[in-house]
Amino acid sequence: MNGLEYIKLAFTALRTNKVRSLLTMLGIIIGVASVILLVSIGTGLQNFGKDVNPVGKTLPINGVQFEISGVLKSKGGGGAMGSADDFAAIPLTTAMRQFDRTRPYMIFVEVIDSEHASQAKEDAERILAKRLKDDEFSVMEQTQLLDTINQFLGVITAALGGIAAISLVVGGIGIMNIMLVSVTERTREIGLRKAVGAKPEDIMMQFLIESVFLSLFGGGLGIGLGALGSMAINMFIKTSITAWSVLMAFGFSAGIGIVFGVAPAIRASRLDPIDALRYE
Amino acid sequence: MRPDLLRVVGVSKEYRMDGVAFHALTNISFAIKKGEFVAIMGPSGSGKSTLMHIIGCLDRPSNGKAYFEGRDVFAANDRELASIRNIHIGFVFQQFNLLRRTSAIANVELPLVYANVSSNERHKKAKNILEQVGLGDKTENFPSQLSGGEQQRVAIARALVTNPSIILADEPTGNLDSKSGADIIKILKRLHEEGRTIVLVTHDEHVASHARRIISIADGVIVGDKKQ
Numbered sequence: 001m002n003g004l005e006y007i008k009l010a011f012t013a014l015r016t017n018k019v020r021s022l023l024t025m026l027g028i029i030i031g032v033a034s035v036i037l038l039v040s041i042g043t044g045l046q047n048f049g050k051d052v053n054p055v056g057k058t059l060p061i062n063g064v065q066f067e068i069s070g071v072l073k074s075k076g077g078g079g080a081m082g083s084a085d086d087f088a089a090i091p092l093t094t095a096m097r098q099f100d101r102t103r104p105y106m107i108f109v110e111v112i113d114s115e116h117a118s119q120a121k122e123d124a125e126r127i128l129a130k131r132l133k134d135d136e137f138s139v140m141e142q143t144q145l146l147d148t149i150n151q152f153l154g155v156i157t158a159a160l161g162g163i164a165a166i167s168l169v170v171g172g173i174g175i176m177n178i179m180l181v182s183v184t185e186r187t188r189e190i191g192l193r194k195a196v197g198a199k200p201e202d203i204m205m206q207f208l209i210e211s212v213f214l215s216l217f218g219g220g221l222g223i224g225l226g227a228l229g230s231m232a233i234n235m236f237i238k239t240s241i242t243a244w245s246v247l248m249a250f251g252f253s254a255g256i257g258i259v260f261g262v263a264p265a266i267r268a269s270r271l272d273p274i275d276a277l278r279y280e
Numbered sequence: 281m282r283p284d285l286l287r288v289v290g291v292s293k294e295y296r297m298d299g300v301a302f303h304a305l306t307n308i309s310f311a312i313k314k315g316e317f318v319a320i321m322g323p324s325g326s327g328k329s330t331l332m333h334i335i336g337c338l339d340r341p342s343n344g345k346a347y348f349e350g351r352d353v354f355a356a357n358d359r360e361l362a363s364i365r366n367i368h369i370g371f372v373f374q375q376f377n378l379l380r381r382t383s384a385i386a387n388v389e390l391p392l393v394y395a396n397v398s399s400n401e402r403h404k405k406a407k408n409i410l411e412q413v414g415l416g417d418k419t420e421n422f423p424s425q426l427s428g429g430e431q432q433r434v435a436i437a438r439a440l441v442t443n444p445s446i447i448l449a450d451e452p453t454g455n456l457d458s459k460s461g462a463d464i465i466k467i468l469k470r471l472h473e474e475g476r477t478i479v480l481v482t483h484d485e486h487v488a489s490h491a492r493r494i495i496s497i498a499d500g501v502i503v504g505d506k507k508q
Contacts, residue, residue: 002396005393005396008399009393012386016379016381016382017381188377189379191377192377192379192390193390193394194362194365195336195338195365195371195377196365196366196371196390196391196394196438197362197363197365197366197367197391197394197395197442198362198394199358199359199362199363199394200358200359200362201359202362202394272338272339273338273339274333274338274339277338277373277377
């Protein structure tokens with residue numbers, strides 16, 4: 001038999017058992033799609049804001065357009081006053097003119113390290129107390145939370161990566177199961193094919209082509225579904241598809257599909273035709 | 281005198297179950313000439329199915345030889361045996377053994393797929409044979425849409441489509457009602473009249489009585505071989 005005949009034979013068998021073919025592909029599709037989607041969410045979170053360069057753009061504050069002259073290094077943090085990154089700095093005199101103030105109402109003080117924070121707070125209170133009444137000011141200490149958001153994002157990414165790995169394994173087991181079951185289920189068919197003259201390699205080739213096609217086509221659909229899902233989520237939060245997640249998910253699922261499609265087929269192709277025919 | 285189509289010489293088959301040897305066949309020898317209609321008859325467990333599997337090159341004997349048109353069959357490897365089955369042997373099974381969800385005509389075409397026959401040619405031959413067994417109007421039906429008798433006729437068509445040297449039918453009427461069974465026997469008799477070699481394996485004396493020669497087998501040995 002030539003290659004084209006084998007391909008025809010395999011596709012006839014796939015068409016004949018549409019439900020089984022679809023179910024087999026479904027495992028691969030979901031496995032691949034979930035990995036791509038979850039990794040794209042994790043990567044998107046990590047890259048949040050990194051890909052935008054705001055310098056030179058204008059930003060309206062209270063109806064007045066300000067040109068952005070630079071971006072401060074991210075500090076991270078949170079707490080009583082919100083994130084330490086969550087502010088825009090403008091010249092003091094401009095601010096007093098634009099916002100109709102005669103004096104600043106908030107002063108940020110940067111401390112060398114967190115151990116000196118309470119000392120700095122006391123110093124600030126002492127200095128301010130000399131000029132202002134007690135109820136005219138308050139000093140708040142913000143605990144240094146450098147990299148907290150990054151740590152948080154790291155945890156989220158790790159969690160998503162873990163979920164992706166689990167779905168890959170679960171998907172892989174699904175593929176493995178359905179491949180093993182479908183070959184076992186077809187033992188009688190294999191017996192009959194051998195009885196009417198199929199050589200061991202004829203059986204092998206048919207199953208090889210079937211499982212390669214299901215794995216590759218299912219993997220391709222999985223990439224499509226993962227990309228679509230990632231685009232859909234991108235409307236709400238930033239996602240970013242990475243090549244390595246696509247390759248890994250596709251390679252892993254397709255590999256499992258092919259290995260567990262072919263291994264039982266090899267066994268089946270070596271079966272005694274009568275044993276296979278008698279198989280219930 | 282016509283030459284032997286098939287010659288079986290001193291064939292034995294033993295199985296081992298839990299270390300205990302079970303002799304399914306012991307020192308079986310006989311010959312079948314081209315155009316014969318032979319019944320191999322015996323009760324269940326007599327070894328007749330094992331014998332059919334060996335004649336059909338589906339199984340290898342533990343001892344002994346079989347010659348098909350003078351060729352030592354079991355000197356061949358598994359690939360060559362597959363090729364012998366494909367070209368020379370047509371099987372009809374008790375369970376029909378048709379592929380489910382596969383049309384009658386596609387079932388009949390199956391042996392030709394493995395004989396490298398082009399799909400046009402396959403289709404033509406299969407259709408022609410299905411017409412010969414009276415199923416010309418049901419070529420696209422699935423086995424589930426056919427009666428037992430019709431399924432067995434599809435199986436006979438599948439056995440005939442390669443124009444084999446010998447038809448091996450293993451209890452072909454075993455799963456059929458008497459009317460359908462009689463139809464199948466009628467087809468086998470017609471094929472014999474057309475000059476085909478037929479080996480019918482059965483436990484049923486009435487079914488065997490349609491053959492021209494009955495080889496009786498019991499406990500793995502031949503206990504009778506008479507022409508009628």
